[in-house]
Amino acid sequence: MDLSQFSLEGKVALITGGSRGIGEATAIQMAKAGADIVVSSRKLPELERVAGEVEKLGRKAMAIETHAARLDQIQNLVDTVVKEFGRIDILVNNAGTTIGAMAMDIEEKAWDAVMNLNLKGVFFLSQAAARVMKNNGSGNIISVASVNGYVTNPMTFVYSISKAALIMATKSMALEWAPHNIRVNAIAPGYIETKLLNATWAHLSEEEKESVKAESASEIPLGRIGEPKEIADVMIFLASQASSYITGRTYIVDGGLLLKG
Ligand SMILES: NC(=O)c1ccc[n+]([C@@H]2O[C@H](COP(=O)([O-])OP(=O)(O)OC[C@H]3O[C@@H](n4cnc5c(N)ncnc54)[C@H](OP(=O)(O)O)[C@@H]3O)[C@@H](O)[C@H]2O)c1
Numbered sequence: 452m453d454l455s456q457f458s459l460e461g462k463v464a465l466i467t468g469g470s471r472g473i474g475e476a477t478a479i480q481m482a483k484a485g486a487d488i489v490v491s492s493r494k495l496p497e498l499e500r501v502a503g504e505v506e507k508l509g510r511k512a513m514a515i516e517t518h519a520a521r522l523d524q525i526q527n528l529v530d531t532v533v534k535e536f537g538r539i540d541i542l543v544n545n546a547g548t549t550i551g552a553m554a555m556d557i558e559e560k561a562w563d564a565v566m567n568l569n570l571k572g573v574f575f576l577s578q579a580a581a582r583v584m585k586n587n588g589s590g591n592i593i594s595v596a597s598v599n600g601y602v603t604n605p606m607t608f609v610y611s612i613s614k615a616a617l618i619m620a621t622k623s624m625a626l627e628w629a630p631h632n633i634r635v636n637a638i639a640p641g642y643i644e645t646k647l648l649n650a651t652w653a654h655l656s657e658e659e660k661e662s663v664k665a666e667s668a669s670e671i672p673l674g675r676i677g678e679p680k681e682i683a684d685v686m687i688f689l690a691s692q693a694s695s696y697i698t699g700r701t702y703i704v705d706g707g708l709l710l711k712g
Pocket residue numbers: 467468469470471472473474491492493494497517518519520545546547548568595596597598639640641642643644645646647648
């Protein structure tokens with residue numbers, strides 16, 4: 452089999468939330484596939500650590516501190532990448548947040564924090580990057596949605612709404628930008644071992660947390676919580692020529708969690 456179609460050689464990838472978890476794994480896997488990497492999030496020291504790991508793999512790397520829900524910072528991020536690298540081939544909209552609040556209790560500030568990062572920020576960063584990609588003649592945008600875009604539970608109320616809307620935003624952007632040779636897709640992870648997942652159980656003792664985690668893992672047909680790299684590997688497929696005829700789709704990567712309905 453010719454694996455060169457999975458190569459990202461010569462590509463420039465911009466990854467939000469690149470300081471840890473799924474974003475960090477994506478930076479490393481994309482660098483291994485040949486891409487130069489820009490990582491952004493709110494904490495520069497963590498980003499610089501990831502950029503250092505990318506450089507050890509022989510790729511160019513840059514860390515840019517950015518709050519991914521602030522429109523002025525988003526434009527500055529895109530401008531800086533273009534100034535430094537001359538192009539953006541791949542945008543990974545990975546930064547995301549959740550808040551544990553029921554529909555009866557949620558306050559405007561919490562609603563805005565989740566929607567502004569998970570939806571509004573994703574759209575306006577995609578728009579800014581797409582304008583650059585249009586001028587370059589091609590581009591690839593991948594967003595991280597969630598299985599919660601398909602199913603909900605009380606504590607993930609606003610998070611689920613934001614991720615469901617992100618799945619539709621993916622379709623809408625894909626349709627509008629296909630004539631510019633810009634593909635737009637998403638991945639909907641199930642339970643993945645990261646700080647965000649563990650924050651869901653932050654109110655529990657270590658012992659209770661381990662027990663709830665084991666219970667969650669037992670509900671997954673593949674019998675375990677996923678690793679960030681298992682999302683990053685699907686990202687390589689979607690960012691590469693191997694998926695050249697796919698746009699507007701969201702790939703569920705959940706160990707079979709949603710099969711049970
Ligand atoms: N883990 C799961 O089980 C799971 C399941 C489904 C979907 N997801 C999605 O996967 C994506 C990545 O999450 P993760 O699990 O890898 O979580 P994580 O380890 O907590 O990483 C979240 C990343 O987002 C960054 N971030 C948070 N708020 C930000 C902001 N306002 N501006 C810029 N960057 C921000 C964080 O860096 P800073 O703190 O430095 O800003 C960090 O790099 C999210 O969109 C999440 O909804 C995760």
